[in-house]
Amino acid sequence: MSEARFENVLRELHATAPPAPAELRERVRAMPEPQRRGFKLRPALAAAAAIAVAVGIGVAAIQAFTESPDRNREALNVELPGASRVPQQTRNLPANPSTRADNGASSLGKSLELTPLNPGSRLQEYDVSMSVRVDDLSRGTKSAIRTTRRLDGYVAAADYSTGGSTGDSRLDLRVPVQRVQTAIARFTELGTILSQRIAVADLQAGADSLDRRIAAARRIVEKFAGRMDLAPAERAQLESARRTIERLSRSRARLVRQGTYANISLMLTTRTPAAKQEAPGRFGRFWGDAGDILGKEAIIVLYALVVAGPFVLLAVLALLAERARRRRADSLLLKETA
């Protein structure tokens, strides 16, 4: 058969292809209109993902805006290691000197304002703790000791240790309370203040009480002193008053010593402090919580995929195998069908 004739055959096949019978057309016309698509898998998956994200963000928002701001401080305390933790600076000492002022005080940098100390006429105990970062540990330590001695103080204990490029020096110093402010100022100039804590305890009330009790005892001694005709009870009272004066005087002397020298615990270090971590605000916590919740959701999805993955894979493989088998069977069926 020639090419032209074969082309004619194909054209004839195409041209003479019969239209659908009128009866079939009527049957199809009588069929109801199809309904629009309802459930769609992809939009449903997208909606599920959007809901999961919305839930995460919503829960995070509720947590962020309903929880107490104290959480900031708790988080800060937990997150900051002790070495880098910076206590709050004490600006003013309490007005009532009878209570122990144990306020943390610190600041970073040389711009620190010195805590106003008032070592006046009242007997007060000063307990100062300072941490200063220095460039040269040896020179800083020597300078601190020299400063202490110039201020008529002394070194109670010293611990100097270096290792490699870093090192620490711990000095337990005693400085007259009248010069404690000068001492703090000098130590501040050694380097950068990392932390500072000043505790002041008023000893005056205790000293006044001791003075009153000593005076009372002295009056008894004066009353019976020089008398030879003392009754045994009076003699015992006199002896007791003398012992009381002796005991209370020792206590008072100890109290005065406490109020004479300030305890300064100075730590010099060459270590660089860890970066200060800012406590996140509401929005910071909001985003942090949202991230946590979304992360947990992702972990759950991942876990489900890991657990269900092999089964899903087997099901897909079985489905593909069944489709291939069915396709071969269909092909064979059509080949066999006349």
Place this chain on the structure above:
Amino acid sequence: MAEEHLDDVYRYLLYVTGNPHLAEDLAAATFERALKRWRRFDPRRGSARTWLCQLARGTALDHFRAEQRRRRREDAYAVEVPDAEEPIFGEGLSPALDAAVSSLSAAEREVVVLRVVLELDGETTASVLGIRPTAVSTRLSRALQKLEERMVSDVRG
């Protein structure tokens, strides 16, 4: 949409079954199935004509499977032979060509109707048949060669 593609579906089923009455019934069944599955139709995956041809193929295969089961069960298969005087595959088609097309298998007629009568391209035909485009070309080539042989033998005879 149904009316627009009704002729194509009918022609396809006519070629696959070789029986106008059966093709008519299967075409109606195909559109009933299309109405039920209308929600599954995704225009991005192919045209409505392609989708309807796929449904028609599934309907025809279901029929053939049912016939095969019935044949096995009854152990006797009476083929419904249409009126021999009327051409099956088209009004005005030469009896020789009609006989030649009839002699082809359903699989061969299927590829002929899709590529020649409905003028689907190779990709779309492959999509309907669930095979690769190269397999479509091979199958069409063999079908046309067979058709040619039958026509030549008919002319000589």
